[in-house]
Amino acid sequence: MQAVQFSDHGDRDVIEYGEYETLEPGRNEVRIDIHAGALNHLDIWTRRGLPGVELKMPHIPGSDGAGIVESTGEAVSRFEPGDKVAVSAGVSCGECEFCRDGEPTLCVNYHLLGEHVRGVHAEQAVVPADNLVTVPDHVDWETAAAAPLVFQTAWRMLLTRGELKPGESVLVLGASGGVGHAAVQIADYAGAEVYATASTDKKLEYAREIGADHVINYEDDDFVAQISEKTGKRGVDMVVDHVGAATWQDSLKSLARGGRVVTCGATTGGQPETNIDRIFWNQLEVIGSTMATPGEVDDVLELVWDGTFEPRIRATLPMSETAKAHRRLEERNGFGKVVVIPDERYDR
Incomplete structure (x- = not known):
């Protein structure tokens, strides 16, 4: 063969x-x-x-x-x-x-x-x-x-490990990638207010089409400053960060007090500097996630097969x-x- x-x-x-x-x-x-x-x-x-x-x-x-x-x-x-x-x-x-x-x-x-x-x-x-x-x-x-891989990964990250609730706010970094574009759709499905970043306006148009409420071109704008402005300096409840070293500090800065960052990977490197003071003082959670259980796979793929997710x-x-x-x-x-x-x- x-x-x-x-x-x-x-x-x-x-x-x-x-x-x-x-x-x-x-x-x-x-x-x-x-x-x-x-x-x-x-x-x-x-x-x-x-x-x-x-x-x-x-x-x-x-x-x-x-x-x-x-x-x-x-x-x-x-x-x-x-x-x-x-x-x-x-x-x-x-x-x-x-x-x-x-x-x-x-x-x-x-x-x-x-x-x-x-x-x-x-x-x-x-x-x-x-x-x-x-x-x-x-x-x-x-x-x-x-x-299968990206939708099960995003499903477990947001809903099982991250326990995303309706009405919460979530920032999805790299919304044009496989996991990112799945996470935008799942967050929207869960009833969250969705912020998404991407590197071009065309990619941001796609992100809006699949459920993003707010979009940020990270090549043109500081997404931390944009999140602060768009949330009235509050920050978001959750950040989905599969980018890693290049965005890690800014992901923590984008969180509201008591917020959490969920991660399944690190495409720019897996050993970022971390401001531990910010984590304990703002009572943040760092949550890791990998793939999904068979039941979670069945749940999310049923929504792909019926056209809910694309x-x-x-x-x-x-x-x-x-x-x-x-x-x-x-x-x-x-x-x-x-x-x-x-x-x-x-x-x-």
Whole structure:
């Protein structure tokens, strides 16, 4: 089969699209004919090399994908050939104390398809049956591939971990990215007053279309000053910050007393300076979140499948042009997700 892959960490030129061994599903696994995959920033970090993560090379990246079940392992009963499915990338052991307590995202052995082990950006993918969700027939392939990771992540961040309530105010940084544009929609759905930042006026127009009440161009304006002005110097109840070092101090400054910042990542670096005085004096909360539980995945994807939430697609490319897809993310071109399709299925 043909697959996106790399044998060394590095820049975009390490990415290849070529022959990879055909994989057989194990006892609890499913083999899928992939119709579409979608990129996330973690694909960039994986390609560059994550500290402490040793990959089996060549590595197939990709945590988001959707397709048709081609075959199943002997112990699989939930799916059968012909089923339309999407991948939910989080893998837990099912045996540790956190898994037993119903918190698999806290699993001591938690890892992600595509980031820590072989991913799904290929003509076919073999994944655990527990990592698949059923996709209704009316949902197109790009939506099915683009939705799972970012919408489950944003859903858990805002509603489960952040406990966002109707009438509260929330600032979403980087609203044009995958998690950001999902967070804007979820915050609006929850009845919050939504502030959103992006780097261009065009991106801000999109943010308004999907639910932002107030928008700030962070290239032109200091978003801390704008939040202060727009909230009468109060600040917001919650900041969604997946940017990291570049925005961390300003995220804390944007919070009202008793507010909280929720984070699921750090695209500009994971070791920012932190003003601890501000945290304890203003009684702020710093809340981390990763992926979602199976129940949370089902809840949010039901709202994607029925059209309540919309994964925006900034570009669709053949898998052989995955390096260009990485460039789209790295250069922050466009709004929403980048989708890649196996070359044999790409007919644009």
